[in-house]
Amino acid sequence: MNISATNMIDPKDITHNIDVSCRQARQAPERTIGIHKGRSDGPTLLCIASIHGNEPSGTIALHRVFKTIKTLNPSTSGTLVGLIGNRRAYAAGKRFIEQDLNRLWSCDRVRMLRNGIQNQSHPEPHTQAPEDKEQIELLVAMHDVFDNASGPIYCLDMHTTSAKGAPFAVVGDTLSNRAFARHLHVPIILGLEERLGGTLPEYTYQLGHVTVGFEAGQHDDPGSIDVHEAAIWVAMMSIGILNPDEVPASDTYHQTLRNASAGLPSVLEIKSRHALGEHHTFKMKPGFKNLHPVKKGDLLATENAKSIVASRSGWLLMPLYQGQGHDGFFLTKSIRPFWLILSSWLRRLNADAIAHWLPGVRRHPQNNATLIVDPTVARWYTTEVFHLLGFRQRTPSGDKIIVSRREHDTPRPHKRT
Ligand SMILES: [Zn+2]
Numbered sequence: 001m002n003i004s005a006t007n008m009i010d011p012k013d014i015t016h017n018i019d020v021s022c023r024q025a026r027q028a029p030e031r032t033i034g035i036h037k038g039r040s041d042g043p044t045l046l047c048i049a050s051i052h053g054n055e056p057s058g059t060i061a062l063h064r065v066f067k068t069i070k071t072l073n074p075s076t077s078g079t080l081v082g083l084i085g086n087r088r089a090y091a092a093g094k095r096f097i098e099q100d101l102n103r104l105w106s107c108d109r110v111r112m113l114r115n116g117i118q119n120q121s122h123p124e125p126h127t128q129a130p131e132d133k134e135q136i137e138l139l140v141a142m143h144d145v146f147d148n149a150s151g152p153i154y155c156l157d158m159h160t161t162s163a164k165g166a167p168f169a170v171v172g173d174t175l176s177n178r179a180f181a182r183h184l185h186v187p188i189i190l191g192l193e194e195r196l197g198g199t200l201p202e203y204t205y206q207l208g209h210v211t212v213g214f215e216a217g218q219h220d221d222p223g224s225i226d227v228h229e230a231a232i233w234v235a236m237m238s239i240g241i242l243n244p245d246e247v248p249a250s251d252t253y254h255q256t257l258r259n260a261s262a263g264l265p266s267v268l269e270i271k272s273r274h275a276l277g278e279h280h281t282f283k284m285k286p287g288f289k290n291l292h293p294v295k296k297g298d299l300l301a302t303e304n305a306k307s308i309v310a311s312r313s314g315w316l317l318m319p320l321y322q323g324q325g326h327d328g329f330f331l332t333k334s335i336r337p338f339w340l341i342l343s344s345w346l347r348r349l350n351a352d353a354i355a356h357w358l359p360g361v362r363r364h365p366q367n368n369a370t371l372i373v374d375p376t377v378a379r380w381y382t383t384e385v386f387h388l389l390g391f392r393q394r395t396p397s398g399d400k401i402i403v404s405r406r407e408h409d410t411p412r413p414h415k416r417t
Contacts, residue, residue, distance in 0.1 A: 189269075274301070
């Protein structure tokens with residue numbers, strides 16, 4: 001893929017009817033949905049759609065956006081790129097073929113794949129698993145975008161859910177990710193990446209690119225396409241690719257996002273995940289939607305003939321109503337704006353730099369951005385305090401809690417020793 005190419009969209013690919021999507025053709029679509037390069041240098045917005053193949057909404061929304069941009073011909077600065085995440089699963093209309101492509105982005109795995117790309121030492125494609133091929137192709141396409149960017153890079157990872165409900169944005173909790181997500185007007189969910197390892201947004205924000213995962217609604221709801229489309233336009237306007245004065249439907253796009261999530265908390269934090277095994281018998285009780293308010297003890301699902309009830313009161317997120325997937329549901333709680341403002345202040349003051357002075361807390365011997373917390377001594381410093389300071393919780397090590405400062409949060413670099 002050459003980034004210098006202009007809009008590559010083929011009008012024949014455009015479909016506005018989700019029921020007649022090109023999934024029915026059973027032929028994997030091109031990786032690149034479109035590239036629009038502005039008249040001058042500026043930010044790059046990389047939109048990745050359908051990394052889960054049963055979520056066509058983002059792909060269709062991108063086709064619409066590229067078509068409209070071509071018609072409007074505005075004086076853009078920077079670049080919009082749209083890529084399909086999992087082409088083969090998209091053609092099959094399945095979340096994935098063999099492995100969830102949105103759980104395969106651990107540092108070690110990506111390093112191995114990139115070394116293979118550079119040394120051309122990967123096994124023959126016909127011997128590779130479907131998602132290995134997808135990830136290698138996607139890595140090449142994404143890094144082509146990154147290498148050719150002329151300004152800051154923003155990534156929008158576009159999803160839908162099996163449940164109905166309001167759209168929401170998922171971010172790794174850095175101040176820049178939060179700021180980008182706030183422009184999109186929908187509830188912001190913090191802490192999901194601590195529960196789900198190896199997601200694509202975690203990979204791109206660890207590269208230093210501002211990243212938001214955007215869930216637009218139910219998989220097959222045409223309204224999800226409208227929400228995705230609005231999010232792409234609002235994202236382009238908010239980061240300066242487009243001047244809102246040149247977008248006739250600018251107000252409509254903002255209003256679409258505001259209306260879709262009216263009355264909901266603006267920021268929530270994941271408090272628990274109901275994980276599912278490989279051969280689960282999980283069945284969600286019908287009628288729940290995203291950001292559904294629940295009370296402690298409410299019946300949520302059944303699994304192995306047992307009732308699953310809410311372990312706490314809060315807001316239900318991503319209740320599973322499809323066969324594939326390993327997350328039954330998540331429970332979240334809203335965060336009051338005071339705590340968000342306080343955490344911004346503390347991070348800008350680099351308060352994390354003295355967190356290891358607290359009793360029961362010490363620096364990791366190999367990484368000064370990581371702390372080892374002894375919960376028997378530091379029992380007053382809950383994970384909420386470390387979240388406030390910009391740390392994320394890692395996999396526990398024995399009886400100790402491991403937390404790491406997120407990189408690319410504040411301007412101060414966090415050197416590894
Ligand atoms: Zn998804």
